[in-house]
Amino acid sequence: MNTSKAKSSEGLDWIAITQKIGTPVASVILAILIGSFIMWVSGYNPVAAFSALYQGSFGSPKAFGDTLLRSTPLILAGLGLAYGFKANLFNIGAEGQLFMGGLAAAALGLALAGQPWYLAIPLLLIAAMLAGAAWAFIPAILKARIGAHEVITTMMFTYIARYVVSWLVVGPLKDPGQIPQTRLLPVESQLPRIQSLFSDATLQAMPFLKFGRAHMGILVALIAAVVLWLVLKYTTLGYENRAVGFNPFAAETGGISVQWTTVKSLCISGALAGLAGAVEVMGVHHRLFDQFSSGFGFTGIAVALLAKNHPLAVIPAALLFGAMSAGAGTMQLVADVPQKIILIVQALVIFFVAAEGIITYFLKQRQKEVPSHVG
Amino acid sequence: MPLLELREITKAFPGVLANDRVSMKLDKGEIVALLGENGAGKSTLMNVVYGLLTADDGEILVDEKHVKIKSPRHAIDLGIGMVHQHFMLVEPLTVTENIVLGREPGRFGVIDFATARQRVREISDRYSLKVDPDAKIIDLSVGMQQRVEILKALYQGARVLILDEPTAVLTPQEVTELFRVVRSLVDEGLSAVFITHKLEEVIAIADRILVMRDGAVVGETTPSATDEIGLARMMVGRDVVLSVEKGVSQCGDVVLSVNDVHIEDDRSLEAVKGVSFAICGGEILAIAGVDGNGQRELVESIVGLRRPTRGTIELKGNDITRANARASIEAGVSHIPEDRQRRGLVLEFNIAENIILGDHREPPAADHGIMHPKAIAELARKRIADYDIRTPSERVLADSLSGGNQQKVVVAREIGRNPELLVAAQPTRGLDVGAIEFVHTQIIRERDSGKAVLLVTFELEEVLSLADRILVIYEGRIVKEFAVADADAETLGYFMTGGGGSKLAEEQESKPVESSVAGGDK
Ligand SMILES: Nc1ncnc2c1ncn2[C@@H]1O[C@H](COP(=O)(O)OP(=O)(O)OP(=O)(O)O)[C@@H](O)[C@H]1O
Ligand SMILES: [Mg+2]
Numbered sequence: 020m021n022t023s024k025a026k027s028s029e030g031l032d033w034i035a036i037t038q039k040i041g042t043p044v045a046s047v048i049l050a051i052l053i054g055s056f057i058m059w060v061s062g063y064n065p066v067a068a069f070s071a072l073y074q075g076s077f078g079s080p081k082a083f084g085d086t087l088l089r090s091t092p093l094i095l096a097g098l099g100l101a102y103g104f105k106a107n108l109f110n111i112g113a114e115g116q117l118f119m120g121g122l123a124a125a126a127l128g129l130a131l132a133g134q135p136w137y138l139a140i141p142l143l144l145i146a147a148m149l150a151g152a153a154w155a156f157i158p159a160i161l162k163a164r165i166g167a168h169e170v171i172t173t174m175m176f177t178y179i180a181r182y183v184v185s186w187l188v189v190g191p192l193k194d195p196g197q198i199p200q201t202r203l204l205p206v207e208s209q210l211p212r213i214q215s216l217f218s219d220a221t222l223q224a225m226p227f228l229k230f231g232r233a234h235m236g237i238l239v240a241l242i243a244a245v246v247l248w249l250v251l252k253y254t255t256l257g258y259e260n261r262a263v264g265f266n267p268f269a270a271e272t273g274g275i276s277v278q279w280t281t282v283k284s285l286c287i288s289g290a291l292a293g294l295a296g297a298v299e300v301m302g303v304h305h306r307l308f309d310q311f312s313s314g315f316g317f318t319g320i321a322v323a324l325l326a327k328n329h330p331l332a333v334i335p336a337a338l339l340f341g342a343m344s345a346g347a348g349t350m351q352l353v354a355d356v357p358q359k360i361i362l363i364v365q366a367l368v369i370f371f372v373a374a375e376g377i378i379t380y381f382l383k384q385r386q387k388e389v390p391s392h393v394g
Numbered sequence: 395m396p397l398l399e400l401r402e403i404t405k406a407f408p409g410v411l412a413n414d415r416v417s418m419k420l421d422k423g424e425i426v427a428l429l430g431e432n433g434a435g436k437s438t439l440m441n442v443v444y445g446l447l448t449a450d451d452g453e454i455l456v457d458e459k460h461v462k463i464k465s466p467r468h469a470i471d472l473g474i475g476m477v478h479q480h481f482m483l484v485e486p487l488t489v490t491e492n493i494v495l496g497r498e499p500g501r502f503g504v505i506d507f508a509t510a511r512q513r514v515r516e517i518s519d520r521y522s523l524k525v526d527p528d529a530k531i532i533d534l535s536v537g538m539q540q541r542v543e544i545l546k547a548l549y550q551g552a553r554v555l556i557l558d559e560p561t562a563v564l565t566p567q568e569v570t571e572l573f574r575v576v577r578s579l580v581d582e583g584l585s586a587v588f589i590t591h592k593l594e595e596v597i598a599i600a601d602r603i604l605v606m607r608d609g610a611v612v613g614e615t616t617p618s619a620t621d622e623i624g625l626a627r628m629m630v631g632r633d634v635v636l637s638v639e640k641g642v643s644q645c646g647d648v649v650l651s652v653n654d655v656h657i658e659d660d661r662s663l664e665a666v667k668g669v670s671f672a673i674c675g676g677e678i679l680a681i682a683g684v685d686g687n688g689q690r691e692l693v694e695s696i697v698g699l700r701r702p703t704r705g706t707i708e709l710k711g712n713d714i715t716r717a718n719a720r721a722s723i724e725a726g727v728s729h730i731p732e733d734r735q736r737r738g739l740v741l742e743f744n745i746a747e748n749i750i751l752g753d754h755r756e757p758p759a760a761d762h763g764i765m766h767p768k769a770i771a772e773l774a775r776k777r778i779a780d781y782d783i784r785t786p787s788e789r790v791l792a793d794s795l796s797g798g799n800q801q802k803v804v805v806a807r808e809i810g811r812n813p814e815l816l817v818a819a820q821p822t823r824g825l826d827v828g829a830i831e832f833v834h835t836q837i838i839r840e841r842d843s844g845k846a847v848l849l850v851t852f853e854l855e856e857v858l859s860l861a862d863r864i865l866v867i868y869e870g871r872i873v874k875e876f877a878v879a880d881a882d883a884e885t886l887g888y889f890m891t892g893g894g895g896s897k898l899a900e901e902q903e904s905k906p907v908e909s910s911v912a913g914g915d916k
Contacts, residue, residue, distance in 0.1 A: 255755050255763050265742040272699065272737045273751035274720030
């Protein structure tokens with residue numbers, strides 16, 4: 020054996036990790052630099068703008084709370100996307116599953132009025148996951164059975180989901196009033212705010228706990244991230260998901276059903292998106308209306324890309340996007356920079372990360388035809 | 395004057411010194427064979443020359459001038475062409491399109507196909523490399539595809555042709571043809587570097603032989619100064635038994651029985667037209683045949699990757715005709731696929747993850763859906779040690795193993811599973827002589843412990859040295875059955891290329907071959 024020449028491979032993981040983190044970090048820095056340049060050219064002060072952005076997202080407990088609030092559905096949607104990506108599935112229609120999750124939570128929440136919270140909340144979350152999974156199930160079956168591409172089918176199902184919700188909130192589920200929305204959920208079905216868990220005295224003593232509107236959904240999201248990480252790393256389910264994503268032929272030869280794995284993967288992806296919809300309804304709006312999601316399912320794509328599909332990396336990636344949308348208001352107020360500029364920065368981050376993603380994707384496609392190691 | 399000279403090339407990968415101050419020279423009109431164990435660093439060295447890898451240290455001289463080869467494009471400009479073991483052709487395109495790809499004649503982005511076809515014709519006439527310029531790659535045999543790769547290198551103006559294990563995928567007839575081609579190229583003034591694990595080929599074609607071990611050159615010799623045994627000793631550092639001893643087969647109960655199966659290929663054409671045979675425990679049955687005569691489909695249907703349209707397959711009396719791959723594995727069938735990179739391995743997985751593929755639901759790898767990383771790592775380390783897989787750790791990605799070591803991972807997994815039936819397609823493809831000796835010993839040990847082995851290979855020598863009984867397949871039918879004692883390479887080759895005629899085939903159709911079991915002693 021020539022292992023005598025081999026150094027210990029212990030320290031090597033660090034190199035790998037740095038390499039993995041390298042591109043996302045570089046993408047973010049590049050996006051900020053180019054964003055600054057655009058601001059400067061348009062006559063704004065980029066330093067003032069970004070420090071205001073920082074103030075508005077991390078500058079105070081309340082601002083941080085706002086960031087958490089916006090990150091919560093992004094973490095969940097990003098996890099769903101990442102899990103699908105790992106099996107080489109592009110669940111572009113996460114937004115639709117998110118809508119169905121929100122709908123399930125709202126409908127069941129209203130129906131469960133009078134039940135204690137420890138019954139209502141878990142039931143609502145489970146129902147939302149089932150609804151999201153169900154909404155992904157038909158595209159999944161179509162993919163597995165006849166090969167219909169999930170990008171098309173899940174997208175079409177997103178339109179259906181949105182129209183279904185729009186119709187329900189003006190029709191059967193409508194609050195008796197002017198506005199097209201459902202009634203408020205009973206308190207037992209609402210996810211409490213983080214600061215409501217502490218007594219006034221505690222908050223007085225420890226003001227850094229005043230997280231404003233941030234709610235317990237963040238806990239759901241963090242748990243989901245850890246669970247998904249464990250699933251991918253330590254379960255046969257995750258192993259098969261990854262094997263099918265990397266090489267479906269070898270997976271098949273190893274007795275893994277590619278079709279069944281595809282179905283499971285898209286449904287799990289949908290369940291996580293559904294959960295994202297539920298926490299938004301239960302934690303933020305406490306009711307359902309047709310604009311309850313500001314495209315979290317779509318931003319989730321960018322989050323997963325930035326995180327390179329690593330469940331734990333989804334957390335900081337979602338925080339970044341959450342922070343940008345939380346701080347945009349302050350940026351406009353303090354530095355007088357239009358909020359829309361932050362959309363440019365967001366788009367740039369997505370662009371650079373995706374550009375890398377696209378490049379590696381094509382490289383991979385080529386490698387599928389041309390084995391990379393020619394020995 | 396050397397055309398190509400390498401001085402002290404050094405290349406390290408994490409945990410491995412793949413090339414350790416390697417120097418070599420290649421003169422005009424010379425064929426240098428590069429020989430060495432799996433993982434010795436041959437492909438790495440040639441990838442450095444072809445610009446796919448950059449050396450950490452050392453110099454490359456072309457025409458006695460220093461060059462830094464940065465990309466394959468650059469290498470091509472310097473007159474260096476490479477034919478990889480796994481071809482890099484675009485399957486749906488035609489021969490001409492593939493050859494001119496990247497260097498299309500024409501103006502303003504419009505390809506002048508008439509000129510292109512004309513030039514391809516010229517080159518193929520000049521070197522008598524006959525190939526239909528309008529054929530689609532996907533319709534060509536492996537040997538033909540390789541010819542297209544060579545034509546492509548010549549079209550690009552190669553003066554140095556690097557061939558990395560070109561014969562690993564060829565049938566004996568194709569090898570003979572390739573040798574003729576390479577010789578005529580060298581007569582025309584080209585030079586070649588030839589990597590192969592087959593010692594008789596080295597002796598037959600090389601002018602000079604360079605032997606590598608553990609990343610360094612350990613010796614240089616010429617065919618006249620040595621023989622196969624000497625080469626093997628130089629390579630491995632000990633005496634190697636080139637053909638493994640084996641005792642008489644002790645035939646037990648029938649393990650696999652295949653009854654009049656008909657199987658379609660991917661284009662829905664009937665590839666297997668009514669084949670019947672049986673293998674008993676303690677027997678190695680070889681199916682010999684030229685590539686594309688239905689072996690692939692037959693193997694796939696036995697291991698649950700393809701459903702026969704007619705007929706039945708039974709394992710120890712249980713019908714597995716309609717079993718999928720998982721059921722087949724669980725029933726005790728192991729499968730060494732012919733294409734390790736496509737079907738055998740998940741290249742992005744590490745060795746440990748690949749070692750459990752197929753057993754990843756069962757203890758010790760997992761139970762109730764939870765995997766046991768410690769047990770998996772332990773198992774992987776055991777396989778790495780038992781099968782001499784050259785790697786610094788079980789966490790190395792399969793992708794970064796050398797070709798032969800990738801093959802060892804697949805073999806280790808499939809034989810290590812201790813199956814009832816081992817279906818081995820090209821099991822020693824890309825392995826060095828030492829590793830072949832080892833794998834052959836393992837296969838014989840399986841047999842001697844009462845297991846059944848179905849061997850599918852183009853290597854006649856492998857057939858003759860391993861098998862107890864041989865079936866020759868031709869155009870989807872078994873045309874001849876031999877006890878190994880009655881078979882020799884010539885007769886086999888005669889039947890493999892259809893020499894038996896259709897009469898035999900028809901006979902075969904009406905009367906399935908009796909599963910007579912010959913106790914071959916060899
Ligand atoms: N991309 C890579 N990353 C890490 N290690 C590598 C990489 N490519 C090759 N190696 C290592 O370098 C060594 C030499 O590999 P190489 O492919 O050159 O061997 P080889 O002589 O061609 O063997 P074979 O006969 O099996 O094809 C091996 O130990 C291999 O694991
Ligand atoms: Mg090699």
